[in-house]
Amino acid sequence: MTDEPGQAERALYLAAVRGGGRLCPADLTPADRPALAALVARGLLSPTPTGWTAANPRACGDRLGGELRARALRLLLHAERLPGTLAPLAHAYDAARHAPADSPPVAFPAVDFPAVGRGAVEPGPGSVDEAADARRRISELVSECREEVLAAQPAPRPLEALRMALAQDLSLLRRGCSLRTVYQPATVADPAALSQLALRTGRGAQIRVLAEPYERVLVFDRTVAVIPADADRNRATFLTDPTTVAYLVAQFERDWARATPADRHLDPPPPTTVRIGRLLARGLTQRAVATRLGLSERTVAGHISRLRERYGAQTLFHLGWQMREEQS
Known part of the structure; x- marks a missing residue:
């Protein structure tokens, strides 16, 4: 009933x-x-x-409401106890996955990449035959993550995918994990997608935008990486070799350094700051910009400081390069 x-x-x-x-x-x-x-x-x-x-229905409503609140409290207490209850099983699972060094490694061959969710998988030894298994595996990696998730997403994320992943992303951030994601401009151009991303950045996620080609990759705690297994990026493979994962992390960090913070897409800078940025992109020095606009060098320096923070630029040359890329 x-x-x-x-x-x-x-x-x-x-x-x-x-x-x-x-x-x-x-x-x-x-x-x-x-x-x-x-x-x-x-x-x-x-x-x-x-x-x-x-x-009287009001009395009935009060009684049923009290019963529902009591039931909800019991469920919340059960949810709090559940991780501890399952801890012995989780330890056994981890022990089985992290085999001794002299045992053969566990292979995670090509499977459908979760961001696409389509395409057939060629069965083979140790293969995963369903796209759902790939999504389940990545969901497990997110749940098990304790420090950091790195994600490079060159294709626009479907809005429904962002909504479905929100609860797990927020749980990751609540645990104190770092979440850094690089998107291309097409993703942040969608207002609905921006609202979803804002829910994450509001909880500490970091998002940057890179307007140049790069490959899709997910890295969990710098120990497991997920990359495309074919040119169409419709299939993926899981990698655990430390050297390979370190290389992929270095590639991500290189792209992250060149990318610009996503918040500038939400809040455009004042017109004077925009004009200063355009002159910097043309190669003018700080003094030349001040002379051209009739401003003091100190005022121009303040605008440049805000631009560097907005674009994540370490040097004036880096800032000019970032802005030239944006205007090209």
């Missing part, structure tokens, strides 16, 4: 109210019996020697 009365129960209760708050056996048909029993069980009808009387 659900917590709220169904249509038949509501109709029978309203019939009792219209009858002066009473129901007699003669008022009922055989089809009314299930609804009558449900109303009595909820406390909306009370048996009397001659039939049934309608009870």
Whole structure:
């Protein structure tokens, strides 16, 4: 039985109210019996020697609301205890996955890349035959992550995928993990996608935009990497070799350093700052910009400082290069 009365129960209760708050056996048909029993069980009808009387729904609502709140509290307490309850199983799982050094490595061959979610997988020794298995594996890696997730997403993320991943991403951030993602401009050009990204950055995620080609990669705690397994980026493979993972991390860090913070796509700078940035992109020095615009060098330096922070630029040359890339 659900917590709220169904249509038949509501109709029978309203019939009792219209009858002066009473129901007699003669008022009922055989089809009314299930609804009558449900109303009595909820406390909306009370048996009397001659039939049934309608009870105040507010009192019933208060009682059911209290029961629901108590049930919710029990569920929350159970959710808090569950990780500890499953800890012995998790330790056994980890021990089985992290085999001794002299044992053969576990292979994670090509599977559908979760961001695409389509395409057939060629079965083979140790292969995963379903795209759902790849998504499950990545979901496990996110849940097991303790320090950092790095993600380079060259293709626009579907809005539904961002929404589905939100709860897990926020859980990752609540655990104190770092989440850094590089997107291309097409993703941040979508207002709906931007609103989803803002929910993550508001909890500490870092997002940058890189307007140049790069490969898709996910790296978990710098120990497991997920990369495309074919030119179409429709399939993926899981890598655990330390040298390979370190190389992929270095590639990500290189792209991250060249990318620009996503927040500048949400809040455009003042017109004077834009003009200064355009002159810097043309190769003018700070002094030349100040002379051209009739501003003091100190004022121009303040605008440049804000631009460097906005674009994540370490030097004036880097800032000019970033802005030239944006305007090209």
